[in-house]
Amino acid sequence: MNNLHLNSITKTFNTKTILNNITFTFEQNQTYAITGASGVGKSTLLHLIAGLDKPTHGAVLFNEVSLSAMSHTQYYSFLNKSVGFVFQSSHLIKELSIIENIMLPGLIHNDNRAELIKKAQSLLDAVGLSHCMHSSPGELSGGQQQRAALARALINEPAFLIADEPTGNLDNQTAQAMVHLLMNCYKQWHMGMIVSSHDPYVAQAMNTVLELKDGTITQQHKEDTVCSQQKKLLERQLR
Numbered sequence: 001m002n003n004l005h006l007n008s009i010t011k012t013f014n015t016k017t018i019l020n021n022i023t024f025t026f027e028q029n030q031t032y033a034i035t036g037a038s039g040v041g042k043s044t045l046l047h048l049i050a051g052l053d054k055p056t057h058g059a060v061l062f063n064e065v066s067l068s069a070m071s072h073t074q075y076y077s078f079l080n081k082s083v084g085f086v087f088q089s090s091h092l093i094k095e096l097s098i099i100e101n102i103m104l105p106g107l108i109h110n111d112n113r114a115e116l117i118k119k120a121q122s123l124l125d126a127v128g129l130s131h132c133m134h135s136s137p138g139e140l141s142g143g144q145q146q147r148a149a150l151a152r153a154l155i156n157e158p159a160f161l162i163a164d165e166p167t168g169n170l171d172n173q174t175a176q177a178m179v180h181l182l183m184n185c186y187k188q189w190h191m192g193m194i195v196s197s198h199d200p201y202v203a204q205a206m207n208t209v210l211e212l213k214d215g216t217i218t219q220q221h222k223e224d225t226v227c228s229q230q231k232k233l234l235e236r237q238l239r
Helices: 042-049 072-082 098-108 113-126 142-154 172-189 200-205 222-238
Strands: 003-013 016-027 031-035 057-062 083-086 160-164 192-196 208-213 216-220
Touching (some): 003 042, 016 057, 016 192, 016 216, 031 200, 042 192, 083 142, 098 113, 098 142, 113 172, 160 172, 172 200
Parallel strands (some): 031 192, 031 208, 160 192
Antiparallel strands (some): 208 216
C-alpha cells in the first residue's frame, strides 16, 4: 500500500517558521482532514505533501523514497501520476472545454487520446457533468467548476487525492454535495484522501482529523473537533 511520509519537515518564510518539525505518515485508502485557523499553514502543508513545494528542512517521502532524491523523471511522474491536487479555486483553463481540461494531465503524460476521452467521459458522468463536457469553464457555476477540477485531479488515477479547502467557496448545500462526491470517489478508487477545511461536515466525513496549530499537527477526537468548528461557525453567523 502506498504511503506519504513527512520526516521532520520544517518550512520557514523569511525568518518566520510556519511548520515546525512535523512527522506523520499518510496511508492510501485512508482519509484525513487537516483543520486549523486561517493562516496557520494548511495550504503550505498540503503543497509540501503533494510535492508542489519543498521543505526548508526535513523530507517528504513517497513509499520511502525522498521526493528531493528523485530524478527529474521520477519526480514529474510522481506529480502527474501519484497525487491529484484540487486547489481552493478550480484553475480551469478558460480557453479549453471542460472535457479538454479534465484530459489535460493525461495529455501532458502522453497517454492515449482515445482512452483519455473514455476516462474523461466516465469521470464527467461520476461528477454529474456529462451534459457540460463541451462547455467552457465560464458557463459553469462555482460548484460545477469544483467538480470539474476534481475530475481533472482523478484522470490519472492517483494514489492520493489532496484537496485544499474544496468547499470553502461553496454554499452549504453545494459544499455538502461536494463532500459526498469526494467520499464516493474515495470508496470507488481506494485513494488516500487529505483534505484541509474549516467545514465541520468535512471533518465528520474523514477517518482521521488532524489540527495544525503553532506549526505542529496533533490528532484530534472527531466529535470534539466537529463541535468546536460548529460553535465557531455559529459565532461568526451571529456577529
